[in-house]
Amino acid sequence: MLSARPLQVLRQKLKDFIPDVVCLTATTVQFSAVEEIAASLKKWDSLLWVLLGGSHVSSCPEESLRRCKELDIGVLHEGESTVCELIRVLKEGGDLRQVEGIVFWSEAGCVLTPPRQLLMALDALPYPSYDLIDDTGRYSQSFFRCRGKTLHMVTSRGCVSHCVFCDQAVFGRTWRAFSAKHVVGKHAVKFIAFEDDDFCTDRARAIDVCRRLAASGPKVRFGLSTKVTRLDGELVSWLRHAGCWSVYMGIESGSQRLLNELLKGTSLPQIRETVRLVHKHGLRCYGSFIIGLPTETAGETQATLAYSLSLPLDGISYFVYTPFPGRPLSAGQDEAVMWDTVGSHIPLQRAYHRTYSPRQLELIRLLAYLRFFLRIRTAIGIARLAIQAKFLESVQRAVGALRVVVQCVFATPPSPDELGPMSVRRQ
Numbered sequence: 082m083l084s085a086r087p088l089q090v091l092r093q094k095l096k097d098f099i100p101d102v103v104c105l106t107a108t109t110v111q112f113s114a115v116e117e118i119a120a121s122l123k124k125w126d127s128l129l130w131v132l133l134g135g136s137h138v139s140s141c142p143e144e145s146l147r148r149c150k151e152l153d154i155g156v157l158h159e160g161e162s163t164v165c166e167l168i169r170v171l172k173e174g175g176d177l178r179q180v181e182g183i184v185f186w187s188e189a190g191c192v193l194t195p196p197r198q199l200l201m202a203l204d205a206l207p208y209p210s211y212d213l214i215d216d217t218g219r220y221s222q223s224f225f226r227c228r229g230k231t232l233h234m235v236t237s238r239g240c241v242s243h244c245v246f247c248d249q250a251v252f253g254r255t256w257r258a259f260s261a262k263h264v265v266g267k268h269a270v271k272f273i274a275f276e277d278d279d280f281c282t283d284r285a286r287a288i289d290v291c292r293r294l295a296a297s298g299p300k301v302r303f304g305l306s307t308k309v310t311r312l313d314g315e316l317v318s319w320l321r322h323a324g325c326w327s328v329y330m331g332i333e334s335g336s337q338r339l340l341n342e343l344l345k346g347t348s349l350p351q352i353r354e355t356v357r358l359v360h361k362h363g364l365r366c367y368g369s370f371i372i373g374l375p376t377e378t379a380g381e382t383q384a385t386l387a388y389s390l391s392l393p394l395d396g397i398s399y400f401v402y403t404p405f406p407g408r409p410l411s412a413g414q415d416e417a418v419m420w421d422t423v424g425s426h427i428p429l430q431r432a433y434h435r436t437y438s439p440r441q442l443e444l445i446r447l448l449a450y451l452r453f454f455l456r457i458r459t460a461i462g463i464a465r466l467a468i469q470a471k472f473l474e475s476v477q478r479a480v481g482a483l484r485v486v487v488q489c490v491f492a493t494p495p496s497p498d499e500l501g502p503m504s505v506r507r508q
């Protein structure tokens with residue numbers, strides 16, 4: 082739910098600017114906010130073109146337009162070329178069918194134009210105008226902000242892996258990247274959060290980025306996400322040498338059977354070894370886990386929690402499994418997701434699991450976090466971090482994160498009978 086305030090701000094902007102086209106973006110959990118915004122936009126000016134891009138509409142184009150009647154056009158997959166062409170066609174009153182990679186309604190029904198080819202030469206895209214961001218802190222997660230002025234960058238697109246829960250509808254399975262030279266431009270920041278799906282897909286490029294970062298002016302610290310299978314001693318040394326502060330890995334489960342089912346391509350001993358390696362080089366190591374996977378048994382949930390707590394991790398995320406649209410739902414359960422009720426303000430997902438109720442899953446998650454944060458190792462790490470960085474900000478962050486998890490536990494879980502039209506139910 083949006084508060085009234087952003088809508089008021091938006092209305093004022095519309096009055097001042099009088100646009101012809103409004104572009105919105107949304108992941109699945111943000112879609113309910115899009116519905117609200119699009120309805121207001123059309124109420125204020127019925128002649129506006131309302132466009133939506135991002136992961137949700139790319140995953141389920143027709144369903145998105147069916148669900149939100151105020152959306153005129155969905156922009157699928159990569160948007161840079163499409164939006165330029167689209168604006169030209171709208172301006173000239175041309176034929177929308179000629180624009181690749183969009184979805185819209187015609188009198189004959191829903192039209193899905195052929196997909197647009199992926200952008201391969203990413204360096205050809207205009208360099209972002211970072212100078213237009215007056216206060217980078219406004220757009221940073223507080224977690225990174227406490228490291229100083231932070232920039233978030235996505236330096237590659239696509240992921241070659243096939244983890245079954247992961248939505249790759251926007252950038253696909255073909256990996257492409259900005260060159261190391263392009264990545265290490267002139268940034269007056271203290272910290273870069275590399276938000277790539279898998280920063281180290283191309284080992285040589287990752288080392289090239291490290292080499293250039295190490296050689297460039299004042300030290301910039303950075304954090305990245307990568308796959309467990311990418312890291313070896315030499316690469317981790319390079320990361321350390323270049324100023325890497327944290328490495329985030331999707332570990333997902335403490336059950337080998339579930340790792341195999343997710344097509345992670347990892348093994349439990351290998352994960353442990355990699356976490357140790359990262360730790361040994363003095364980098365902070367973060368791991369994320371999923372609980373409530375479709376065929377997960379109570380024993381496997383316990384195994385995941387025990388395994389997660391047995392690793393020398395500095396930070397942890399536990400997510401409740403949500404089968405996002407477009408991803409295969411694993412076999413063997415009656416399962417449903419309410420896309421229309423997931424909140425955009427908290428990452429609250431409600432999947433119906435055969436062993437657990439949504440509330441039980443949230444409770445397991447809360448207890449897992451408590452167990453992690455009550456470890457002496459974690460407490461020392463947090464205290465150290467708080468001393469190094471801004472103490473108050475660190476405390477606020479911890480309290481904020483805990484509040485979200487508690488909110489998830491006490492939010493009234495909807496019953497399966499309340500499922501809305503966008504729910505996905507196993508046949």
Ligand code: B12
Nearest residue numbers: 104105106108109132134135136156159160164248276428
């Ligand atoms: C970084 C990141 C985060 C960060 C954001 C930090 C930050 N400061 O931005 C954090 C950690 C907060 C986060 C949280 C979550 N994330 Co996230 N995240 C990402 C990640 C890795 C990069 C996002 C990004 O910046 N991409 C680069 C931009 C340029 O891509 P883009 O937004 O898709 O835009 C392109 C096109 O879609 C298109 N486009 C987009 N909008 C529009 C609009 C118009 C009008 C046009 C023309 C074009 C257009 O043009 C762009 C350029 O081609 C993506 C994966 C990925 N590779 O994109 C996942 C991803 C977006 N996240 C995902 C998920 C699931 C989540 C969470 C739900 C996790 C959780 N369980 O809590 C939350 C939800 C947050 C939310 N409110 O939506 C999923 C979304 C799947 C889905 N169907 O919704 C993704 C795709 C990961 C995945 N593969 O599963 N995330």
Ligand code: SF4
Nearest residue numbers: 240242243244247278
């Ligand atoms: S979970 Fe990570 S490694 Fe797996 S497909 Fe998604 S982005 Fe790639």
